[in-house]
Every structure is written in structure tokens, then in C-alpha cells.
Amino acid sequence: MIRRFGITERALHWVHATGFLAMLATGLVLYLPVLSELVARRNLVKNVHLFSAVAWALALVLVFVLGNRRRLRDDWREIETIDADDRRWLRGRKAPQGRFNAGQKLNALVTAAFAVLFVVSGFFLWLGERDHRFLFDGTGTVHELLTLASVGLLVGHLYLSVIHPSTRHALRGITLGDVREDWAREHHSKWVEKERGL
Amino acid sequence: MPDGGDRAVAAHERLAELVEGRARCEPRLDAERDAGRVRESLARLARAQERARDHGGGGVGKRGEPFAELERLSSARGGQLAQLVGIAGGRLGVAAEVDQHAGDRSRDPRSKAHVRKSGYNVGVDDRRLGRAAFLGLVGVGVAGLFYGRDATKVVGGVVPSPLKEIVPTSGWRIYSIGRELPRLDPNAFRLTIAGAVERPVTYSLADLRALPQVTQVSDFHCVTGWSVYDVTWKGVRFRQLLAEAGVRPQAKALRFVSAEVPYDDTLTLEQAYAADALLALELDGKPLSVPHGFPARVVMPRMYGYKSVKWVSRIEVEPHLDTVGYWEQRGYDEDAWVGASN
Numbered sequence: 257m258i259r260r261f262g263i264t265e266r267a268l269h270w271v272h273a274t275g276f277l278a279m280l281a282t283g284l285v286l287y288l289p290v291l292s293e294l295v296a297r298r299n300l301v302k303n304v305h306l307f308s309a310v311a312w313a314l315a316l317v318l319v320f321v322l323g324n325r326r327r328l329r330d331d332w333r334e335i336e337t338i339d340a341d342d343r344r345w346l347r348g349r350k351a352p353q354g355r356f357n358a359g360q361k362l363n364a365l366v367t368a369a370f371a372v373l374f375v376v377s378g379f380f381l382w383l384g385e386r387d388h389r390f391l392f393d394g395t396g397t398v399h400e401l402l403t404l405a406s407v408g409l410l411v412g413h414l415y416l417s418v419i420h421p422s423t424r425h426a427l428r429g430i431t432l433g434d435v436r437e438d439w440a441r442e443h444h445s446k447w448v449e450k451e452r453g454l
Numbered sequence: 455m456p457d458g459g460d461r462a463v464a465a466h467e468r469l470a471e472l473v474e475g476r477a478r479c480e481p482r483l484d485a486e487r488d489a490g491r492v493r494e495s496l497a498r499l500a501r502a503q504e505r506a507r508d509h510g511g512g513g514v515g516k517r518g519e520p521f522a523e524l525e526r527l528s529s530a531r532g533g534q535l536a537q538l539v540g541i542a543g544g545r546l547g548v549a550a551e552v553d554q555h556a557g558d559r560s561r562d563p564r565s566k567a568h569v570r571k572s573g574y575n576v577g578v579d580d581r582r583l584g585r586a587a588f589l590g591l592v593g594v595g596v597a598g599l600f601y602g603r604d605a606t607k608v609v610g611g612v613v614p615s616p617l618k619e620i621v622p623t624s625g626w627r628i629y630s631i632g633r634e635l636p637r638l639d640p641n642a643f644r645l646t647i648a649g650a651v652e653r654p655v656t657y658s659l660a661d662l663r664a665l666p667q668v669t670q671v672s673d674f675h676c677v678t679g680w681s682v683y684d685v686t687w688k689g690v691r692f693r694q695l696l697a698e699a700g701v702r703p704q705a706k707a708l709r710f711v712s713a714e715v716p717y718d719d720t721l722t723l724e725q726a727y728a729a730d731a732l733l734a735l736e737l738d739g740k741p742l743s744v745p746h747g748f749p750a751r752v753v754m755p756r757m758y759g760y761k762s763v764k765w766v767s768r769i770e771v772e773p774h775l776d777t778v779g780y781w782e783q784r785g786y787d788e789d790a791w792v793g794a795s796n
Contacts, residue, residue: 292630296630296633335584337584366587369595376596377595380599381678388792391679394600396678397601397608
């Protein structure tokens with residue numbers, strides 16, 4: 257076995273996942289007429305949605321404050337780095353991958369950008385209702401498009417992490433922290449070489 | 455002729471510029487020495503290139519001895535240059551150029567040997583790529599907040615067709631507070647006007663349609679941020695609607711009670727008599743659909759949409775201004791003028 261994710265990284269993932277699912281569920285009730293009618297009580301759902309958002313943001317802050325920030329910084333550095341191998345990989349060719357493959361990097365970059373945009377657009381949705389000077393025409397649409405794109409991203413993410421036979425071992429990494437070394441060698445050879453070479 | 459030597463020299467020149475620029479900015483660091491190294495390497499490259507030109511005319515594929523020297527020189531510098539690029543403060547593009555002519559694979563920053571030695575290949579441009587994707591996405595999203603008119607219709611354009619059944623794709627968003635939208639029978643429908651009036655009146659839908667009708671084009675603004683522009687409404691002005699019942703002198707406000715219990719909201723009598731307020735029966739040339747409040751709804755274009763009560767089944771004429779509507783009890787403005795701030 258080889259260690260892939262520390263407690264901070266796993267906490268970050270699951271805090272984000274929990275918050276996202278809570279906001280997605282309540283958000284879809286507010287957004288889709290079918291669900292609005294099914295659940296009704298719009299005001300309650302709205303309050304739960306807002307409460308989830310605040311709880312999610314605070315929990316993320318806690319992870320940063322209490323967690324291993326150095327490790328998170330290193331993760332981000334790796335994720336930001338789309339090197340020549342990654343670019344080859346993204347073009348569908350075989351190329352050795354680091355601890356994150358290029359797809360995971362893109363997923364992380366997009367997820368992070370979406371999180372920022374959800375916060376910004378959500379904040380202005382909240383503020384605009386209370387102070388109409390901050391009511392912008394596109395705010396709701398940005399929030400909705402983010403929701404739709406996130407659902408697409410989530411479906412792909414779940415498929416690869418839970419269903420697809422060759423990749424779903426990764427789920428163990430993000431829950432328990434370690435993965436089989438032979439699996440890691442196959443999917444993340446550059447990382448294993450570096451880890452074992454040191 | 456795009457010859458490897460030219461490219462190498464160009465890359466070196468640019469690198470020299472960058473490193474020297476940095477040396478001027480931050481003389482405390484070892485940048486001065488780095489700049490010297492790059493200058494030296496540049497001079498050697500230039501000499502080698504000159505020799506190569508004299509010898510073979512620079513033709514591609516004619517790789518004479520001076521060419522071998524040029525290659526050796528430029529590749530020997532590969533690893534060192536990759537380091538210097540990092541030092542140079544990360545201007546875009548330079549590492550890629552250096553990369554192109556670093557011939558020796560073991561010194562190529564992309565090669566496995568290099569990875570084994572130094573961990574990941576973290577060329578500056580590579581990092582910028584991911585960061586640019588992240589920041590670009592955030593930038594586009596933030597700019598999207600200020601996308602102008604008809605932003606709500608954008609969603610309809612990008613949603614795949616199987617989803618069009620459940621995702622709202624017109625400019626409208628339908629918000630309801632009840633378990634299901636009131637589906638009122640047009641034959642059984644009655645609208646009662648009561649309260650501070652001379653005589654309470656009850657209208658059937660046919661009665662309402664028999665009253666003098668007006669058509670107007672106005673915009674609809676929701677307090678949650680979306681708007682629908684140029685909506686055509688047809689219906690009855692409130693002055694006409696209340697004429698038969700006769701409003702008493704002490705009357706101050708109208709309370710519109712929706713068939714969607716417990717939704718209600720109010721307009722002062724003055725607001726209801728505004729030139730563009732009406733009880734609408736038609737939207738864009740057709741009878742209101744159920745989601746839009748069939749058979750009758752309030753339209754008050756200059757106030758946010760929660761004032762425009764749908765499925766109106768009763769109008770209470772009130773001698774006071776105390777009644778607080780459904781959303782106002784939950785924090786919204788009583789006077790919901792579009793554009794005014796709380």
C-alpha cells in the first residue's frame with residue numbers, strides 16, 4: 257500500500273462533498289418546478305439552502321485553519337501544473353501521470369473555480385434580495401449554469417470513482433488514505449517513482 | 455529558415471533579458487551571477503551558430519560537425535536553463551522554448567531521468583496553464599453576473615433537450631409556495647370583491663372578460679434577480695374593476711388573496727390605480743397558463759414580482775395599511791419598487 261491522501265485532504269474532500277450535496281438537493285428544489293411542487297415550503301427550503309452554504313464555508317475555513325496547510329499548498333501546486341505529459345494525456349495519448357492525473361487536475365481546477373463562483377453569485381443572490389442595488393441580471397443565470405455544469409461533473413466523478421472497474425480503487429484513497437501500490441504504478445507512475453525514489 | 459540554432463539563440467536572448475531585468479530589480483539575490491552565466495552561454499551559442507552557418511549554409515538535415523557542437527552546447531545548457539527560467543521570475547513561454555531544443559533526453563525536463571532526479575517537472579509555464587484555467591473560469595463567471603437583458607433565457611440555449619422538460623428554459627421562473635399549483639376550473643371560478651365597499655361583488659371569469667379590457671407591454675422584474683422584458687398583458691384596470699362595488703372613502707389598500715393558500719399581498723389604493731397596474735387575464739395574447747396564475751393575476755410592473763399575486767380569488771378592500779403580505783412577513787419590502795433599495 258502507498259499513502260495517497262492525508263487526513264486534511266480527505267477532510268477537505270468530504271466537507272466539500274457533504275456541503276455540495278446538501279446545497280444541490282435544496283437548490284434543485286428551489287430551481288426545478290417539479291421538485292418545488294413536490295416539496296413546497298419554499299421559504300424553509302431556502303433557509304436550509306442558505307444555512308448549508310454558511311456551514312459549508314465555515315467548515316472549509318476550519319479545514320484550512322486546523323489542517324496541514326503546507327500539504328494543501330503542495331496539492332494546489334501539483335494541480336495547477338499541467339505539464340507536457342498531462343497535455344499528451346488530455347489529447348488521449350498514453351503518458352505517465354503524477355499523484356493527480358490530468359483529468360483529476362482539471363476536475364479539481366474546475367471544482368475550485370465553481371466553488372468560488374457559487375459563493376460569489378450566491379452571495380449576490382442573497383444580498384440582491386435585500387438590497388436591490390446589488391440585483392444583477394445575470395446572477396441567477398450564473399448560479400443555475402454552475403448547478404447544471406456541476407451535476408454533469410458530479411455524474412462523471414461518481415462514475416469514475418464508484419463504477420468504472422479500473423479507476424474505482426481511487427475511492428479507497430480518498431476515504432482511507434492509501435491505495436494499492438500496483439494500482440498506483442499503473443495509474444500514477446510518476447508519483448510512485450518519486451515517492452519510492454526518495 | 456527556422457533552424458534549431460536560431461531558435462536556441464532567440465530563447466537564450468530572451469532568457470538573458472529576463473534574468474538581467476531581474477538582476478536590476480533585485481540585486482540582493484544571485485541574479486547578477488545568473489545573468490552572467492546566461493550571457494556567457496549566449497555568446498558561446500552565437501559563435502557555434504556562426505560556425506554552423508559558414509560550414510553548411512544552415513540547411514536542415516545537413517548536420518555537420520559544428521551542428522553537433524551547437525546541439526551539444528544547447529542541450530548541455532538545458533537543465534541549467536530550466537532552473538534559470540524558474541529564477542527568472544516566471545515569464546510565460548520561455549521554458550517551452552528552451553524545452554524545444556534541449557536535445558539530450560536525460561537533461562530534458564520532461565524525461566523520466568529528470569523526474570527521478572528532481573521530482574516533478576514544474577516548468578513555470580506549466581503551472582501558469584492550470585492557474586490560467588482557474589482564473590479564466592472565475593473571470594468568465596464573474597463577468598456573467600453582469601450579462602444584461604434576458605439572461606434567464608441563456609439556460610434554455612445550453613441545456614440538452616432531454617432536460618428541457620424539467621429545467622426552466624423560458625425567461626420565466628415559476629416560484630410556488632404550495633404543494634401544487636392551483637388548477638382552477640374556469641366555469642366554477644369566482645372573484646369576490648369585499649371589505650370597505652358599498653356592495654360586495656362576485657365576478658365569474660365571463661364577467662371579468664366582459665369588463666373593459668386594456669393591453670399593455672411592460673417588463674417583469676423578480677426580486678431574486680431575473681427579469682422578463684416586453685411582456686404583453688391584457689386585463690382590467692383596477693379602477694374599472696372596483697367601480698361596480700364602489701370603494702368607500704375610508705378605503706386605503708387592496709389585499710389580494712391567492713388560491714395558493716396562504717399567499718396574499720397588498721397594494722395601496724394609490725398604487726393599484728397606477729397607470730400600468732392591472733388584473734391580467736392574458737399573457738402574450740393567450741389566456742394565462744396555470745403557472746402564470748390562471749385565470750387572473752395582479753400585474754404591477756414597477757414593483758418586484760411577489761407583489762403581482764397569481765390565482766387571485768378574492769380582493770379585500772381595507773380601510774388601513776396594516777396588512778403585511780406573505781413575503782413581507784419573511785423580510786421583503788412592503789413598497790417593492792424596482793430599483794429602490796431597502
